[in-house]
Amino acid sequence: MLPDEKELVIRAKRGDQKAFRRLVEAYYEMVYAVAYGILSEREDTKDVAQEVFLKAYRQLKNFEGKSKFSTWLYRIAANAAIDQARKRRPVEPLDGVDGDEKKLSLAETLPDGASSPREEASEEERKALVKKALLQLSPEHRAVLVLREWDDMSYEEIAETLKIDIGTVMSRLHYARKKLGEVLGIELSGEDLK
C-alpha cells in the first residue's frame, strides 16, 4: 500500500489526474500480474490492464473506501480478466494427457539447482508447461490460484477481493492444485494442498 494512498484516492476522486497517475504507476504491475495469471497471454493482458485502470478511474466515485484501494483494484482486475478469458475459445488439452500415459512431468524439466547448458531452453519449456497447465483450469480457479501463489493473499483477503465465501476460496484452491498435480504428474503432499 502506498504511504499516501488515501490522500491520492481522495484527490483522484475529485478529478485530480495527477493523483490517479501515481496510483497507476504504483499498481500497474500488480494488476498486470493478476490478469496475466488468469489469461497467460500478453496482448490480452495489456488490453485488460488498460481497461481496468480506465474503468477504475470512471468508477472511482463509487469507491467508498470501506476496503483497501488495492483490494478494490484487484477485484476489477480479476473480474475483467475472467470475462476476457471466457470470451476466448476453449483451450486444447495437454498433449498426451490421457489417463496415466505420457503425462508431461514438471520434475523432468526443472533443474535440481545445478546450472546446465540447456538452462535457457528448459526455462522456455518450463514457461510453456506452466502456461499449458494453468489453461487446464477455469478462469475462476486461475484467479484464486494467482492471488494465493503470486500475491500470497490469505483466504480472507481472496474472499474479500473476489466477493466469495472463504469456503469457496479453499475449495477452488484445493481443486486447482489437485488438477495441476494430475496434469503435470506431480504428487502433492498435504502441505502443498494447504
Add this chain to the structure above:
Amino acid sequence: MKLSSYQAFKSAYRDTIEKELGDPSVRRAKKELIDAAFKPHSTGPYVMGICLVLLAFGFAGVYLFYPKIAAKKNTALEPAYEIVSTQKDLETLTEKITGETAQDVIRRPNIEVMRVSSKTGSTIVYQRLHEDTPITVVWVLTGGSVK
C-alpha cells in the same frame, strides 16, 4: 536438496510472471497508458485561450473605436473654412426652377446662399431650410472665382 514438485511449479510460476513484468513491451504499455490516458493538464491550451480572448478584444476595440479615431484625424486635416460673405448674394443656379426667377427664390425666407472660400477654391453653399426637406448644396470651384 530437491524441492517438492509443487514447490518447483510455484517457483516456476512466479518466475514466469516476474519475467513477464520485466519485459520491455509491458513497461512500454504501462508508460503509454499513463501518458495517453492520465497525462497531467498542460498550460498550453489555457495560454492559447487567453491569447485568443485578448485578440478578440483587440479586434472588437479596433472595430468599435477606429472610425471615431479616424474621423478625428480627418477633421484635423480638413481645411478651415473662412466665410467670405454672408451676404445674400444673388447667385445664378445651374438649374432654374420653372416659373420662378432667381430673385423669387432668394427672397424666400428659408433660403440662404453663402459664398465661402477654402484652400480648394471658392465654395458656394446653397441651403434651403425647409421643415420637411432640408437641402444643402455645396459647390466647390477649384479654378477661377465666382462673381
